[in-house]
Amino acid sequence: MKVHAAEASPEPAADPGARTAPGGGGRAYLSRVSARRRDRRGAHEKALAEAEAVDAELRRYAVAATRHRPQGERLTGRRAPQLLNIAYLVDDARRADFTEALARIAADGRRPAVRVEASGPWIPYSFARWDEDPQAGPEREARP
Numbered sequence: 390m391k392v393h394a395a396e397a398s399p400e401p402a403a404d405p406g407a408r409t410a411p412g413g414g415g416r417a418y419l420s421r422v423s424a425r426r427r428d429r430r431g432a433h434e435k436a437l438a439e440a441e442a443v444d445a446e447l448r449r450y451a452v453a454a455t456r457h458r459p460q461g462e463r464l465t466g467r468r469a470p471q472l473l474n475i476a477y478l479v480d481d482a483r484r485a486d487f488t489e490a491l492a493r494i495a496a497d498g499r500r501p502a503v504r505v506e507a508s509g510p511w512i513p514y515s516f517a518r519w520d521e522d523p524q525a526g527p528e529r530e531a532r533p
């Protein structure tokens with residue numbers, strides 16, 4: 390599952406004369422730039438919080454979940470940043486519940502700052518660990 394920030398509307402092109410427009414002044418320009426930066430940061434933090442809420446909801450149905458590094462724009466083809474790139478290992482008995490929860494999350498509109506995208510099912514290669522001894526017993530695997 391991948392969660393992207395919602396596409397933001399493009400910012401209006403900067404007016405080169407706005408820096409020195411009468412009544413605007415340099416201080417007003419810097420104030421506008423600072424406000425835009427705060428707004429972008431706030432929107433990003435809101436999107437991250439919504440993405441984490443999506444993950445928390447879906448983990449309720451999964452046996453395990455693993456986070457992968459979010460993919461960049463070149464790979465995703467989107468301008469909006471990918472916030473989460475997660476694989477969930479879901480037992481067959483919970484698959485319908487997981488699928489329904491995912492569909493509900495994508496359709497309910499309660500998280501407008503993110504777009505949720507799913508694919509699969511896939512083979513559980515995401516949960517294979519190269520750093521564990523395949524001969525280790527359950528007590529070895531239980532340790533962090």
